[in-house]
Amino acid sequence: MKPNDPEELGNRRRGGEHGDSDAQLTQSARGDSAAFTPLVKAHSSALYGYFARRMPTAAEDLLAETWLQAFAARRTFDPARGSARGWLFGVAHNVLAQYLRRAGRKEPAPGPDVTDPWQLVDQRLDAAALAPALRRALAELPPEERELLLLISWEQLTPAEAAVVVGIPAGTARSRLHRARGRLRDRLTMPRPAGRNLTATGDLA
Amino acid sequence: MTTYDNSEANGMGMNERGALLDFPGADELATAGLVEPLSERALARVLAEVEAAVATEGTVATGGARGAEGAAGAKAGVAAVVPLRRISGRRRALIALLTTAAVATGVVTYANTGATPAGTGTHSGARANTAAVFLDDISTVAASQSASSGKYWKMRTTVGDEYISQSMDEYVVNSGKAAKKGQHPDWQFGPKDLDWKGLEQLTTDPAQLLALLQTPPRPKSISPFDQAASLLTESPAGPKLRAGLFKAMAGLKGVKLVGQVKDSTGRGGTAVEFAEATSVGRVIVDPKTSAILEYTFTWTAGPSKGKVTYHTVLSAGFTDKIG
Structure with a gap:
């Protein structure tokens, strides 16, 4: 519902660096389907990256499915609630969740719809020769925290966008992210002997 | 409704992101996320699929996917819907059903299309x-x-x-x-x-x-x-x-x-x-x-x-x- 205070509504609507995409999505929802294709060009490589990092063997198919579902659901996009980018990643998140459900989860299900196929992600980290201590610290994060962290690190989403993607309030996402950062700092920062130039993640065993 | 949060509009979102990624190894983690870019060929394929879906939709009745009603409530502003490929046949059947029901129960409909036949000026x-x-x-x-x-x-x-x-x-x-x-x-x-x-x-x-x-x-x-x-x-x-x-x-x-x-x-x-x-x-x-x-x-x-x-x-x- 329209808020009682018109100024508040105005404030909320100002700003928005992703104005073009927001407008295109809104426009396509109102019947101008042609406004939808520029979105595909603008966001495909970021969405493809999301799948390539998490489900490399099916990334292209999942990307195509994401666009078809986004097109079908375009009328549910509300620019007042967040950017088109965040919304599209939300659709991608659901597509990946559906895929994981169909494929049958290999890992123990860690709660509702966490689309973090950790084994595959961990393989990627291993291949990237990530410091074992960092890998282990990430593995020990609660899946919800890890998923949010990867969304802001890899997908470069803002905390509020990441919140929309996993369907939780922005405040909840922020506190989870703060907690994740705290855990990682605790695990990865050790008191260092003065004068020694130990890199933070280099040789912690 | 006021469920949103204005910090994004104030440009705080990105700084906040930086602060949350302030832990040892954050750069390494970001680097581990680098992937091969989407190929031109793959993008062309996706575009073709979407354009086909856009074109197809023009021929069926407008309106969001019915599936959205149930699914949309589940997630904040993000709908999981029936894949588009499966919709058109079902939707046609649904529209036919609704039309029949409306006629059968004598539901009064109102229209203001301005398309009143000539000669009914009264x-x-x-x-x-x-x-x-x-x-x-x-x-x-x-x-x-x-x-x-x-x-x-x-x-x-x-x-x-x-x-x-x-x-x-x-x-x-x-x-x-x-x-x-x-x-x-x-x-x-x-x-x-x-x-x-x-x-x-x-x-x-x-x-x-x-x-x-x-x-x-x-x-x-x-x-x-x-x-x-x-x-x-x-x-x-x-x-x-x-x-x-x-x-x-x-x-x-x-x-x-x-x-x-x-x-x-x-x-x-x-x-x-x-x-x-x-x-x-x-x-x-x-x-x-x-x-x-x-x-x-x-x-x-x-x-x-x-x-x-x-x-x-x-x-x-x-x-x-x-x-």
């Missing part, structure tokens, strides 16, 4: 009045609904479940978790601000309601139409009050009948709207139950011109517990 006077006629009829439908009560007024919307308690506390449930959002603002109604109790004590007489709505606006007042619309859409107003509100709305100057439309989830209804200097408010009413399916607010001028806010109610009613 109708033009009556047509000017159709918003009032529709609202009077819907008032009767509203009055015939059964009264109910409960500790909370619950609305299932496309962005989650919202609860208002009798003391105007507001709760939102998303993904199974309840969060208190604070106080629901009182409903503006002419010179009054109504809480739950105020609503129960409000007159249900259409003439008195209209008189209240027509009192001179206070600073920051929303339009009389929007005041009536918000009580009808998102308040626990009972059948008598709702019936009175529809009748009062019929007496407001400038309320127009739009006719048969679909809401953003594809549900059909009858829309009436009211234009202000820089915006239009519209309600889509379910003619069978008088429920408001969707309220939209559109800026028609000014810096936000073209922006639309949707408030879509999938279902609403009283309940005694949250969750």
Whole structure:
């Protein structure tokens, strides 16, 4: 519902660096389907990256499915609630969740719809020769925290966008992210002997 | 509704991101996420699929996927819907079914298409009045609904479940978790601000309601139409009050009948709207139950011109517990 205070509504609507995409999505929802294709060009490589990092063997198919579902659901996009980018990643998140459900989860299900196929992600980290201590610290994060962290690190989403993607309030996402950062700092920062130039993640065993 | 958060618009989002990524190894983690870019060939394939879907949709009835109704409520603003490839056949069948049902039950439909056949010029006077006629009829439908009560007024919307308690506390449930959002603002109604109790004590007489709505606006007042619309859409107003509100709305100057439309989830209804200097408010009413399916607010001028806010109610009613 329209808020009682018109100024508040105005404030909320100002700003928005992703104005073009927001407008295109809104426009396509109102019947101008042609406004939808520029979105595909603008966001495909970021969405493809999301799948390539998490489900490399099916990334292209999942990307195509994401666009078809986004097109079908375009009328549910509300620019007042967040950017088109965040919304599209939300659709991608659901597509990946559906895929994981169909494929049958290999890992123990860690709660509702966490689309973090950790084994595959961990393989990627291993291949990237990530410091074992960092890998282990990430593995020990609660899946919800890890998923949010990867969304802001890899997908470069803002905390509020990441919140929309996993369907939780922005405040909840922020506190989870703060907690994740705290855990990682605790695990990865050790008191260092003065004068020694130990890199933070280099040789912690 | 005020579930959003303004920090993004203030440009804080990115700095905050940096602060949250301030832990040893964050750069390494980012580097580990580098992947081969999407190939031109793959992008072309995806584009072709989407263009085919866009073209196909033009040939079937417009309206959102029906599947969105159930799924959209589950996630904040993000709908999981039936894959498009499977929709058209089913949707055609559904449309046929709905059409048959409407004919069979003799549901009255209203249209204001201006396509009245030539030679029926005598109708033009009556047509000017159709918003009032529709609202009077819907008032009767509203009055015939059964009264109910409960500790909370619950609305299932496309962005989650919202609860208002009798003391105007507001709760939102998303993904199974309840969060208190604070106080629901009182409903503006002419010179009054109504809480739950105020609503129960409000007159249900259409003439008195209209008189209240027509009192001179206070600073920051929303339009009389929007005041009536918000009580009808998102308040626990009972059948008598709702019936009175529809009748009062019929007496407001400038309320127009739009006719048969679909809401953003594809549900059909009858829309009436009211234009202000820089915006239009519209309600889509379910003619069978008088429920408001969707309220939209559109800026028609000014810096936000073209922006639309949707408030879509999938279902609403009283309940005694949250969750």
